[in-house]
Amino acid sequence: PPKIEPIISDIQPSIRSVKEKQEYLFEPPTETVLPPLNLLDDPAPSIDQYSKETLEAMSKQVELKLKDFGVEVKVVAVHPGPVITRFELNPAPGIKGNQIINLSKDLARSLSVISVRIVDVIPGKPYIGLEIPNENRELVTLGEILNTSQYESINSSLALALGKNISGTPIVTALDKMPHLLVAGTTGSGKSVALNAMILSLLYKSTASDVRMIMIDPKMLELSVYEGIPNLLSPVVTDMKEAANALRWCVAEMERRYKLMASLGVRNISGFNRKIKDASDKGQPIPDPFYTPINDEDEIPYLDKLPSIVVVIDELADMMMTTGKKTEELIARLAQKARAAGIHLILATQRPSVDVITGLIKANIPCRIAFQVSAKVDSRTILDQMGAEQLLGHGDMLFLPPGSSNPERVHGAFVSDEEVHKVVSNLKSLGSPEYNEDILRGPNEGGADAIPGLDTPSNEMDPLYDEAVRIVIETRKSSISYIQRRLKVGYNRAARIVEEMEKSGLVGPLESNGSREILIPPSTE
Numbered sequence: 001p002p003k004i005e006p007i008i009s010d011i012q013p014s015i016r017s018v019k020e021k022q023e024y025l026f027e028p029p030t031e032t033v034l035p036p037l038n039l040l041d042d043p044a045p046s047i048d049q050y051s052k053e054t055l056e057a058m059s060k061q062v063e064l065k066l067k068d069f070g071v072e073v074k075v076v077a078v079h080p081g082p083v084i085t086r087f088e089l090n091p092a093p094g095i096k097g098n099q100i101i102n103l104s105k106d107l108a109r110s111l112s113v114i115s116v117r118i119v120d121v122i123p124g125k126p127y128i129g130l131e132i133p134n135e136n137r138e139l140v141t142l143g144e145i146l147n148t149s150q151y152e153s154i155n156s157s158l159a160l161a162l163g164k165n166i167s168g169t170p171i172v173t174a175l176d177k178m179p180h181l182l183v184a185g186t187t188g189s190g191k192s193v194a195l196n197a198m199i200l201s202l203l204y205k206s207t208a209s210d211v212r213m214i215m216i217d218p219k220m221l222e223l224s225v226y227e228g229i230p231n232l233l234s235p236v237v238t239d240m241k242e243a244a245n246a247l248r249w250c251v252a253e254m255e256r257r258y259k260l261m262a263s264l265g266v267r268n269i270s271g272f273n274r275k276i277k278d279a280s281d282k283g284q285p286i287p288d289p290f291y292t293p294i295n296d297e298d299e300i301p302y303l304d305k306l307p308s309i310v311v312v313i314d315e316l317a318d319m320m321m322t323t324g325k326k327t328e329e330l331i332a333r334l335a336q337k338a339r340a341a342g343i344h345l346i347l348a349t350q351r352p353s354v355d356v357i358t359g360l361i362k363a364n365i366p367c368r369i370a371f372q373v374s375a376k377v378d379s380r381t382i383l384d385q386m387g388a389e390q391l392l393g394h395g396d397m398l399f400l401p402p403g404s405s406n407p408e409r410v411h412g413a414f415v416s417d418e419e420v421h422k423v424v425s426n427l428k429s430l431g432s433p434e435y436n437e438d439i440l441r442g443p444n445e446g447g448a449d450a451i452p453g454l455d456t457p458s459n460e461m462d463p464l465y466d467e468a469v470r471i472v473i474e475t476r477k478s479s480i481s482y483i484q485r486r487l488k489v490g491y492n493r494a495a496r497i498v499e500e501m502e503k504s505g506l507v508g509p510l511e512s513n514g515s516r517e518i519l520i521p522p523s524t525e
Contacts, residue, residue: 002059002075002087004052011144011170014152033207035426040143040200040419047136049080058111062087062130065110069103071095076127081166082138083396083411086119088127097121097128104390117390123406131166131409133392140395142197142413145170146204157210158308158344161201162194162369162399163412171399171410175202175310175346178367178402179339184352184382185371190395190412192222194369195314195348196420197413199223202310203231203427214250214311214439216243218318225420230431233309234439240322242440243313247330249439250311250343254334257306257341263289269342273305308342316349317356325488328358335364352378368400370407383407461500464489468497469506473523478507478516 017037050058059075066073072092079086091100097120108116111132119129145151145161148170156174160181165171175181185191202211208230216237217223227236237243257269264286266272279286285302293300311334313319319327334345347365349356352373362384370388373379379388387407388398395412462468464487471486472478478501484494498516501507508517 002056003077004055005077005079005167011168012149013147014149016152017147033430034204035423035430037143037147037204039422039426040146041141041416043141043144044139047138049134049136050085055080055085058085058132059087061111062089062107065107066100066103068110069106071099071103073100073128079167081134081411082140082164082168083392084117084131084133084166084409086166087130087132088122088125089130090127100128100130114392115390117387117409121406137392140164140411140413142200142415142419145172145413146201148172151201151205157206158310159201159205160198161413162198163395163397163410165411166409171408172201173399173401175344176308176339176342178344180335180345180365180367181347182357182361182365182368182382183346183348183371184357184368184373184378185350185388185397186373186378187350189350189371189373189391189393190397191348191350191371192314193395193414194371194397194412195222195312195346197415198346199226199312200415200420200423203229203423206231206308208307208431208433209305210307212307212309214246214309216246216311216313216319218243218315218322222314223312225417225424228433229424229427230433231427232433233436235435237440240319243319244323244327244330245441246439247311247327247334249436250309250338251330251333253309254338254341254343257343258337259290260303260306261340268340269306269308276303276305306342308344310344310346312346312348314348316347317351320356328360332360332364335361352381354381357381366400367402370398370400371412372396462493462497464493465497465500469501469520472501472507472518473520476518476522478518479514 020037055078059078062075063073072095073089075087076090077088079088089100101118101120104116104118108114113132115133117131119131122129140163142161145163150170151159151161151172154172154174156176158175160173160175162171162173183191183194211231212233213231214233214237215223215226218238218240220238224236224238226232234246237246261267261269261272264272264275266275276286287300288303291300331345331347334343338344345365368382370379370382372391372393373382373388376386376389379386382388383398383400391398395414397410397412398407399410400407468483468487471483478498480491480494480498483497484491487494498507502509506520508519510516
């Protein structure tokens, strides 16, 4: 008979949770900087799963069904878990893994289950994994994960509590090691709940002095509940023009931080903060090297600790549709360089197609989470491999850790709206946010970097005017349709740009054949 592993149900509680449950003999300490864990619901009572006899019978059934299809295997081990049960199969000599993978739908029908996921490589073992959903699914709650020693002991201010793996072990990871995260899945797959769980796990680990957040929420529903918490750098962004300005501010902040780190000779934000702390402890604070005093009496401020910045975008597809290519470029710039500056992205989308999750974004965000998707092609878009189409929904996910090509199946932690509201109310009582007004303000209030494709008032110089002049100088073409195609703007806007060039004396008036004489000399470069 196969070896049946026990379910991991006895999870070590954290010291923090034990301390919070203690009754105080005198007045409890009033000054707390983090929300208490008792705001989150207690874990649901564990459900009786398959008995040992049932698992042995199922193992025999799996062997017989595969034998019916001409594939001989032996079940060597069974791993029951909170949501699924994994059977480890040892194929007979000459049996390829693909032969079993191609039978997944037939196996699901034969075993009378919703879906069967086959794992062709189990790291460190010569076996093939067969994952079958349990009849009674256990609910994994966020409170259960945050109360564990795994969450408490992780040495990072950016801890993300994801849920439990197939054997019931809590999965907690650090965002600064990722350093960015892409989350995708169809509607109803548990994506928004997972996003809330990640945000709460960050808020339970770090104060506003350690981690600040910028939340971009095109849906206007999911993240607006966090309005007013002290960790926010700006109000929750719902206008997409402001969202692009927020990303642009992040790029500028990244460049500023790199200059500061270079001036101190450190490689990353943790080294910078350590140097600032050491200098402060010695009583020799470091003055800001880039501050220009207004007059002789103006004192140069001292450098202070820099917090990590987490940018959460709830619906990337909507943002890409509204603001176009510029958003993709800004996200790519942040994904490429922002890691050492302490700026991290969490991007979520429910449309995992190649026009949203582009090659540029994927190349720079290696850490991804796929929830249930409708087709194999969507799974390939997110993870570069199949498997997400066989997930069960409601928080069932495949987590692709950084530096790995084998995704790990995780059952996402559930957090209810009531729990989120309770934690937000507690955080608001601890302090008020200090918003940075520059974040949502455009460059020069709609200056040189305004978003392409958005109409600008006619009394201002068009932000794309300089780019259009460069194109005309290089190509010696000045037709409205050509400018429209090159800049990806509407006809009216392209026509206004060409009229502006005519007023400036760069191109001549429209001739009878529809062309214009280009008066500006060609570039000598």
